[in-house]
Amino acid sequence: MMKKARLLILASLFVLVFGGAMSVIAQDRVAGPITTAIRERGSLICGVNKSVRGFGFQNPDTGDFEGFDIDFCRAVAVAILGDPTAVDFRPLNADQRQAAIQTGEIDLMVRNTTWTASRDVDWGAIFGPTNFYDGQGVMTRVDLGVSSIAELDGTTMCVQSGTTTELNITDYISSNGLDIELAVFQDADATWEAYIQGRCESWTTDKSGLAAYRIGNAENPGDHVILPETISKEPLGPLSPQSDPQFAEIVAWTVYGLIQAEESGITSANIDEFLMKEGEAPEEYSRRVSPATQRLLGQNGNVGGGYFTLKPDFMVDVIRAVGNYGEIYERNLAPLGLTRAGSLNDLWTRGGLLYSPPFR
Numbered sequence: 001m002m003k004k005a006r007l008l009i010l011a012s013l014f015v016l017v018f019g020g021a022m023s024v025i026a027q028d029r030v031a032g033p034i035t036t037a038i039r040e041r042g043s044l045i046c047g048v049n050k051s052v053r054g055f056g057f058q059n060p061d062t063g064d065f066e067g068f069d070i071d072f073c074r075a076v077a078v079a080i081l082g083d084p085t086a087v088d089f090r091p092l093n094a095d096q097r098q099a100a101i102q103t104g105e106i107d108l109m110v111r112n113t114t115w116t117a118s119r120d121v122d123w124g125a126i127f128g129p130t131n132f133y134d135g136q137g138v139m140t141r142v143d144l145g146v147s148s149i150a151e152l153d154g155t156t157m158c159v160q161s162g163t164t165t166e167l168n169i170t171d172y173i174s175s176n177g178l179d180i181e182l183a184v185f186q187d188a189d190a191t192w193e194a195y196i197q198g199r200c201e202s203w204t205t206d207k208s209g210l211a212a213y214r215i216g217n218a219e220n221p222g223d224h225v226i227l228p229e230t231i232s233k234e235p236l237g238p239l240s241p242q243s244d245p246q247f248a249e250i251v252a253w254t255v256y257g258l259i260q261a262e263e264s265g266i267t268s269a270n271i272d273e274f275l276m277k278e279g280e281a282p283e284e285y286s287r288r289v290s291p292a293t294q295r296l297l298g299q300n301g302n303v304g305g306g307y308f309t310l311k312p313d314f315m316v317d318v319i320r321a322v323g324n325y326g327e328i329y330e331r332n333l334a335p336l337g338l339t340r341a342g343s344l345n346d347l348w349t350r351g352g353l354l355y356s357p358p359f360r
């Protein structure tokens, strides 16, 4: 009896230790269906915006897509395929997002999309790390002389359908007992045009979107003011279908890698200084470059991207191609006047919310 019991315990221990370890290795290193399809196709299908300057914008002269969100699509393409141009951009209006994720017609969406509970569940999405902390605001014409949303009582406000924007403003109007009529449009350009043509006294969206249209689309930006109130939390970030958690890990750790690179002072210009030189002794390299950075960049025998079925040094390629988080922000969002210093979008080391878990 004793012997049997001991054998049983030993056998269960064996299964626990070795079975567990084997399944961890297998799960960690096998590409999921979306990752596999991207490799077979040779491109990433990324759902984006085409009309929001600085974030997701199709240049009318070149037809090229550009912006902050676009660069995150490119970063994931580099992580998996090593090529920032291997992206098939699919412009989506707000209403089209749920179906695009549910049907799996896109691999990834990076389109100023707010992370909410219902989108996790009803859309069947896995949101990656928030890459832009935003909030909803209201823009109005300076000549109205208005300085708060309450003063817009009795007027009409333009808003886009299929957005958290529409839901938040409806809540705000009713909870503040305001009499503001909403005029609803299906895309950003139509909403903006209606506002410019005077069909509404104000329009509302994420403050980043207001800044983009004010700088990029207004004939005279000085004619428009963004009111001081921020009426919601809009954590914007990438999302992908729940059918492939392994792909979602690639997305998440690519975003984290870009944030960590900035924290560690690694840029597209100086990245070579952080790599192990040919013939360099490991002890020598370890005196110049921290173990954490060696792990981030997959140097000196570290697994790096191997956890995600990628090259160990995938982050080297990503940083070379698109820069670190700060470079992406400066290139795309500084021109909109979106000041980063002291904002939620600064690194945690400078009082912001951007924080990468350890690469280990």
Ligand SMILES: N[C@@H](CCC(=O)N[C@@H](CS)C(=O)NCC(=O)O)C(=O)O
Binding pocket: 049, 050, 051, 052, 092, 093, 094, 111, 112, 113, 114, 160, 162, 163, 164, 165, 186, 187, 188, 189, 205, 206, 209, 210, 234, 236
């Ligand atoms: N973050 C909000 C709003 C996102 C959104 O769609 N904003 C509009 C206004 S800036 C937009 O990007 N429209 C682009 C378009 O329809 O082409 C959400 O996730 O619902």
